[in-house]
Amino acid sequence: MARTTIGIVLNGVTGRMGLRQHLLRSVLAIRQDGGLPLQDGSVLWPEPVLVGRSAAKLRAIAESHGIDEENWTTDLPAALARPDVRVYFDAQVTSARVKALQMAIDAGKHVYTEKPVAETLEQAVELARLADAAGVKHGVVQDKLYLPGLRKLARLVESGFFGRVLSVRGEFGYWVFEGDWQSAQRPSWNYRAADGGGIVLDMFPHWHYVLEQVFGKVEAVTARAVTHIDRRWDEEGSPYEATADDAAYGIFELTGGVIAQINSSWAVRVNRDELVEFQVDGTHGSAVAGLHHCRIQPRAATPKPVWDPDVPTTQRFRDQWQEVPDNAAFPNGFRAQWEQFLRYVAEDAPYAGDLWAGARGVQVAELGLRSSREGRRVEIPELGR
Incomplete structure (x- = not known):
């Protein structure tokens, strides 16, 4: 069975929600079950790249869950520059989210984010417009x-x-x-x-x-x-x-x-x-x-x-x-939506909860x-x- 690897930057996994629901119960759970089956019979294999502010916390998480040392970093621009990375996910505090999402969109990455997508409607709308203009796919967690x-x-x-x-x-x-x-x-x-x-x-x-x-x-x-x-x-x-x-x-x-x-x-x-x-x-x-x-x-x-x-x-x-x-x-609801978003990225499957939906929530x-x-x-x- 053919397997395609998709690199995913996960920013904010040192927080409770980012760690438990998104890394452990979603991305790593998909890997533990052999990857995500696609319609053409192939398997999509998510490869997490952990990003955060604390090197010590990231190292501990990576070592506990079998993530290679080269797949965690405190340097977000470097992670986004990797050609094997196609998706950026954000689970940071709300005040840090807009800048990071803008960086990911500018780097040409598909973006998936926790809500609220921004602190203000103006910021949320600008993010949605930037993503549309860049031609990247985008989604918001609606667990x-x-x-x-x-x-x-x-x-x-x-x-x-x-x-x-x-x-x-x-x-x-x-x-x-x-x-x-x-x-x-x-x-x-x-x-x-x-x-x-x-x-x-x-x-x-x-x-x-x-x-x-x-x-x-x-x-x-x-x-x-x-x-x-x-x-x-x-x-x-x-x-x-x-x-x-x-x-x-x-x-x-x-x-x-x-x-x-x-x-x-x-x-x-x-x-x-x-x-x-x-x-x-x-x-x-x-x-x-x-x-x-x-x-x-x-x-x-x-x-x-x-x-x-x-x-x-x-x-x-x-x-x-x-x-x-x-x-x-x-x-698990978070995993179910992760699978839906990854299929949206990999094979253009239907997906409703985009950044515009996130903007309407804000x-x-x-x-x-x-x-x-x-x-x-x-x-x-x-x-x-």
């Missing part, structure tokens, strides 16, 4: 679409289960410790606006592609972004002022009159089955989907509760929902922040190319 629960939800939409979709209600978040008496679960830069932090910029691009690709185009946003916890402690145990928003309460208006309400918070204690859940209500049925599970209640099986605050209810509402079966094996975040500042509903205009 939530590949979660089993969301896959099942999309299947329900495609089957017509809901009838006319009326509303989407999402709850996301968990308590991120302040870092004083218990260490924080997230890096401190997430809570400093100057470093590109903030839950709106982090999560609204996620909600945008979920809503856009499963339910319809986002046409307007009304949001309130707040900083509930204004003092936190960094990785060295030093206190700092938290200047970025750590919670956001948004209303998104979609094509066809669908209303989506999504709460995002790093200052909420979880009282739900999963860290993110979406309830979708339609004329013919409803569903609740999380990371892995999805439960439904069709119209014919909908109970008929009656409001009576003086009498305790005897109905067990959660027991009245039916679990949607898997009906398929769901691979646009929704930017206008959500404007809505919060100005206390009003903001319509979302078309992006000019």
